[in-house]
Amino acid sequence: MGEEIAISLKNVSKCYKRYTRPVDRLKEILLPGKSMAQEFWALRHINLEISKGETLGIIGQNGSGKSTMLQIIARTLTPTTGDVQVDGRISALLELGSGFNPEFTGRQNVFFNGRLLGLSQKEIEEKFDEIAGFADIGDFIEQPVKTYSSGMFVRLAFAVGVSVNPDILIVDEALAVGDIYFQQKCFERIRELRDLGITFLFVSHDPTAVYKLCHRAVLMEAGQLVLDAKPRQVIDLYQAKLLKKLDLxxxxxxxxxxxxxxxxxxxxxxxxxxxxxxxxxxxxxxxxxxxxxxxxxxxxxxxxxxxxxxxxxxxxxxxxxxxxxxxxxxxxxxxxxxxxxxxxxxxxxxxxxxxxxxxxxxxxxxxxxxxxxxxxxxxxxxxxxxxxxxxxxxxxxxxxxxxxxxxxxxKNKEAILWSGIINLSPSLSILKHTYV
Ligand SMILES: Nc1ncnc2c1ncn2[C@@H]1O[C@H](COP(=O)(O)OP(=O)(O)OP(=O)(O)O)[C@@H](O)[C@H]1O
Missing domain, CATH: 2.70.50.60 (abc- transporter (atp binding component) like domain)
Structure with missing residues (x-):
């Protein structure tokens, strides 16, 4: 198709070690060469190509491997086997504020994170007001983040994440936290970035958010990709599977x-x-x-x-x-x-x-x-x-x-619908008074 590829996963698998008892981990350290762990394959043979500018929703039940896959793409985790290629600067909102130092203030964390994400001191200074304005947490920006509520945490993390001009933005469920106004602001910002051609990966259990933000979606099940299609088709299958499970x-x-x-x-x-x-x-x-x-x-x-x-x-x-x-x-x-x-x-x-x-x-x-x-x-x-x-x-x-x-x-040519999906057919009263 000649599209430029932003992310390519070829036959990627991830095996975690699991220990039945905590003491087994210790035994393994004390007795090198003797494995006390059980292997657990959280990802199996994932093949996925995401073009530049694509928005991909990742859907699946708890434990299906979504976060593991995103962490591998964000390079915070290495795959056990397979090849991962990423072209562009990644900003990943995976675990809430995982890049934050709890002892630092919000302001210090903005600088700390901005540097981690590749911005210069000067660039962060120039962007600081925009970031603080987006987070909108008032004077808390000068407080240590360990005093933040989870909502404040995600506000600041999101504000930093979207302000560093990433080529690839990865968001894992973070939008679920925060009030409706903040969520709308995040949606708006993601849409703007998407329209500017950013590549966007989004994990969510909220179908509406995936419909709204993504062109394409994948369904994960037990560490495998089972469907790669339009969001509607993937969400239909996902919900059908949930319903089947519920109803047997x-x-x-x-x-x-x-x-x-x-x-x-x-x-x-x-x-x-x-x-x-x-x-x-x-x-x-x-x-x-x-x-x-x-x-x-x-x-x-x-x-x-x-x-x-x-x-x-x-x-x-x-x-x-x-x-x-x-x-x-x-x-x-x-x-x-x-x-x-x-x-x-x-x-x-x-x-x-x-x-x-x-x-x-x-x-x-x-x-x-x-x-x-x-x-x-x-x-x-x-x-x-x-x-x-x-x-x-x-x-x-x-x-x-x-x-x-x-x-x-x-179209009903007589309808008063200027824009929108539903015609509420309002009636109108105009009341004129002298204002005192
Ligand atoms: N460090 C780890 N050690 C052992 N097992 C792990 C580790 N991290 C994740 N797993 C296991 O790997 C599987 C996939 O986990 P992952 O967090 O990727 O799933 P998920 O789809 O993101 O789930 P959720 O929707 O609950 O966040 C799960 O069974 C989980 O228990």
Whole structure:
């Protein structure tokens, strides 16, 4: 493709030594040549190339190897085998403020860290006000960082990390700390850097953040890369796996990987029953229930594929049950282009019941609503579950299918939407008074 590579990992593996008892570590020191450790492979045969200017989200359950991989890229850890090439200056926010000296003040740490990250004394002096302004921790900048709250720590670490003009920025979960205003400021700054062509690696458990910031994502599992694709596809698979684990329902979750013509989807998990590349191939069924159809009707009950924004729409879902269920529920999600959910509800949340169903019962459910969404392409996710018992919990997921239908929303020329995704249709009152 001729793109310049910022980071290249070739067949990288990392083995940690683990000791069952602390005394074994001591024995190993005292008796050289006798290994008391067990080998633990935290990374296995990782192959990954990240082009300059790419933004990559790294997703995976706890212990899947995300931090180990980032530390290897940031060169704070050496791989056991394999080759790592990095082209450019890295600023890594891995463990919160790991580069900070707790006895130093915030100001001293800014200088200390700035130097570590390759800036000259003069460059740091010039940037100091910008860094302190971004961190916005007031007089605490003159206090030792051991007196900081975790929020203050991350503010200062982030401010330093993004101010040193890195070529590659690595952020591990750090954005989860800090208040919403600070998070928004960080997002803004990352977007600015991204638009300037920085390479950005981001570990997060927050799908929205990954959708918003990343062009591409990888899913890690037990030290391996299992999927390398668009954030939407990777997050869908990740959430599906979590749901399966929760429900112990191996067949419940289906995903259609949408064919993004502008991207090459690399499926490391070709044999997985979850991942299908061919849209037509996906049968939305489980041994317990079959989604027979999903269709959209307009105001005059005509079947449609596109609708003008702000018009009335019915989403109709036909279900065939193969087993009896006392309290089944059905829900849907509307997701915008990147996969972010714009709306989700279900019959349980709406306080409605389908009632008891028996094998071979066919049920059609119609959700009717005005669609205030702006022009664009949206996808539908449908889920069927049994027995809701708490806000957002069901006893068992019967089928959960992403991207089962897509809906085109056309521009409503009369709409007052200046920008944004939802038309709130506000009314307006203008009250004039004499100001006293
Ligand atoms: N120094 C170490 N010695 C032994 N095992 C380690 C060490 N560091 C990490 N591990 C193990 O390696 C595996 C991968 O850890 P890593 O921190 O990379 O995962 P992670 O995906 O970043 O997890 P999390 O989301 O919890 O941060 C885990 O099982 C962890 O226990």
């Amino acid at each position: 329902q191996p067949d419940a979750v289906k995903i259609k990987i949408l064919d993004d013509s502008d991207s090459e989807t690399i499926l490391h998990e070709k044999d997985s029953p979850l991942v299908k590349t061919d849209l037509e191939e996906v049968v939305i069924s489980s041994p317990e229930v079959n989604i027979k159809f999903i269709k959209f009707l307009d105001e005059s009950e005509q079947e449609i594929e596109a609708i003008i924004s702000d018009n009335e729409l019915q989403l109709c879902i036909g279900l065939l049950f193969f087993k009896s269920f006392e309290d089944p529920h059905i829900g849907f999600k509307i997701r915008e282009r990147t996969g972010e959910v714009v709306f989700e509800t279900n019959t349980f949340c709406m306080g409605q019941k389908l009632g008891q169903v028996e094998p071979d019962n066919f049920v059609e459910i119609r959700f009717k609503f005005h669609l205030p969404l702006s022009e664009g392409e949206y996808t539908i996710t449908v889920g069927v579950a049994d027995s809701g018992f708490a806000q957002s919990s069901f006893k068992k997921t019967l089928v959960y299918a992403h991207n089962v239908a897509s809906l085109k929303v056309l």
